Amino acid sequence: MKHLLFFFLSVCAFCANAQNVTLQNASFDGMAGWNVVQGDAFSKDGKCVLPQGQPTGIVQTVMAEKGVYNLTARVSIPNCDGRCFLFGKGDGFSVASTEVPKVRDAQGESVKVFVRGIETESGLVEIGLYNDGFHDVLIDDVELVKCEKPYVFLQGGDITELNYVLESGGNYFDVDGESFYSMTDSREDKAQKVVGYLAQRGLNFVRIRNSNNPGRKNTDAKKQYYLPDGFQNTGDCLQLALAAKKADMRIEYTFNYSDYWSNGEQQNIPADWHDSIAGLNDIDMIVRKLASCVYSYTYNVMRELADNGVFPEFVSLGNETNGGLLFPYGYSYDVTWDDANRPKGPENWDAIAAFYNAGYEAVKAVSPDSKVIVHLADNTGDYDKYGSAVNSYTYAWYFDNLKKRGVKYDVIGASYYPAWSGATVSDLVEYCKNLMVRYGKDIVIMESGYNFHPTRKDGWDGQLSDNAAEYEGFYDFSEEGQKSFVAELLNALQGIGVSSPHECLGSLYWDPMMIHVEDELGRNKTGWAHRVSDGLADVNVVENTTLFDFDGVALPALEAYEGNRYAQRQLSSGCETVASGSEFIVFEEGAEYFIRAEKDLSARIANVNGELVCVFDMRTGETRKLPLNKGVFFVNSVKLLVK
Secondary structure: OHHHHHHHHHOOOOOOOOOOOOOOOOOOOOOOOOEEEEOOOEEEOOEEEEOOOOOEEEEEEEEOOOEEEEEEEEEEOOOOOOOEEEEEEEOOEOEEEEEOOOOOOOOOOOEEEEEEEEEEOOOEEEEEEEEOOOOOEEEEEEEEEEEOOOOOOEEEEEOOOHHHHHHOOOOOEOOOOOEOOOOOOOHHHHHHHHHHHHHHOOOOEEEEEEOOOOEOOEOOOOOOEEOOOOOOOHHHHHHHHHHHHHOOOEEEEEEOOOOOOOOOOOOEOOHHHHHHHOOOOOHHHHHHHHHHHHHHHHHHHHHHHHHOOOOOOEEEEOOOOOOEOOEOOOEOOOEOOOOOOOOOEOEOHHHHHHHHHHHHHHHHHHOOOOEEEEEEOOOHHHHHHOOOOOOOOOHHHHHHHHHHOOOOOOEEEEEEOHHHHOOOHHHHHHHHHHHHHHHOOEEEEEEEOOOOOOOOOOOOOOOOOOOOHHHOOOOOOOHHHHHHHHHHHHHHHHOOOOOOOOOEEEEEEOOOOOOOOEOOOOOEOOOOOEEOOOOOEOOOOOOOOOOEOOOOEEOOHHHHHHOOEOOOEOOOOOOEEEEEOOOEEEEEEOOEEEEEEOOOEEEEEEEOOOOEEEEEEEOOOOEEEOOOOOEEEEEOOEEEEEO
16 A cells, blocks of 8 residues: 555656657657656567566656546556556646456457546646556557546445444454444444545445335335334435535435335335325326325425435436336336236336426425436346337336436436346446437446355355356456456446547445344344344345455455546645635635635535525545635635625
């Protein structure tokens, strides 16, 4: 880690005098134009070699126009058991970087690596590659291209189960097995420090799934299982959201619209909503009533979040809603067989549209800037059937039906698991590109995962016991195999929007937190659900896919997140302070306004009418641009005049 720190500090000192964006010797016909910062590097056969044995870095400085740039290079790395990242640093901004993924193909070809959103104030940009010396690395075909707008890739995971794991006696540790909180801390303090640790490791995005009224009184459709009492409800989710905001993470907030797990095969109407439609026989009346329930519930939860300063950047209306919403009234296809999870019911796209639009309007009524997501289960395996209506799980079939009925949403959400789709990351990229072209929407990968061990701790198969034949022989069922997959996924998704008006906005891992915990008798305490028969936790089907091992120790996969950094503005000397408080200063620079935190704080910005414009948490030393037009505003009650 000390080598990493030294190298990042070293790139703050610009070292060459290139005069324009054209790179000198981008194909490495020798080493002219490149400075070896530490270690040893040399040119061979039109490539630069950063050899194993000691940490090595190469850098080049160019002079370009003020603005935002994307950096790409072809890089070959044989494995992911160390650290290697491509980076760019512009004057006035911090380093942007991407962890280099392992070469996955049998021929050992190079991988195209993307570093997006390198910003520079003066036009001075330094680019380079770092290798920690664990392996030989080859690099060539370096390109630096100006783009139109800043870019932040959102990378993180689902933290919904965090409080449940902590309450069950589970604990989390850093990569060295050291605790980053006191065992005497409250559960709330522990959760905050765990989320803070994830932020330190490079995660900037969390997912939180809100069920209506989970607990033993509200079971699954077969009356066999229930979600544990006190967790995944609004109060629990609010605490997690506050922890994420304090760590300056973006939030994806999912409404399950169920008291239980929801997915493509089960969308159980919340018990309270069943009561509201009791005695109604007309389907249209039932649908209108349920749409009203969707609106009221969504609005009330969003209002509670907002009253606590939480405005989620993204909100998903349902989870993996391939089959529709609120069974049996909102089916996307006819169900003609008897099944407790899927009771008989006719296809009713008009009902689905009513439910989605009710949720959309409720979200926007409270938080207009929140992006609304429609999230479907994994279907990347049939990307080649794109545009056809071959089965009920084809995205085009689903979103075409939404389009016909004027359903309002902002972002497509997709699950992606090699184990279930049989698709590679390259397949996923093409699939996302097709969807963006067809629907003109950005995409978020809502779920993805890969196991670090072939089985659960007890030796039985977990949920992702098979990572797909496409990855056999490349990524093992191991800690390094998991890291390799995550690095490949994050890099490839960042490259999707380079030549497109739409982006893959980010990726969420599932489930990073649901670690193995057992009681004094060796019985599992953290299960996917609890059994009605005895109240005990059932099996933990994801414990071999988390980002912490069976003992709660951080896994190498977190390095893949840590190596991905985005550029942030640094406070310069050419600015004018225009407002200040005990916790912050607001300064003007180049007709733009920025806030810098002098202490950890929650910033609340209101207009002259007292209406909140934006709310966000900041850490000490952090700087943010303020999205304000001309007028008078109040930053934590301090007056600010925007000219």
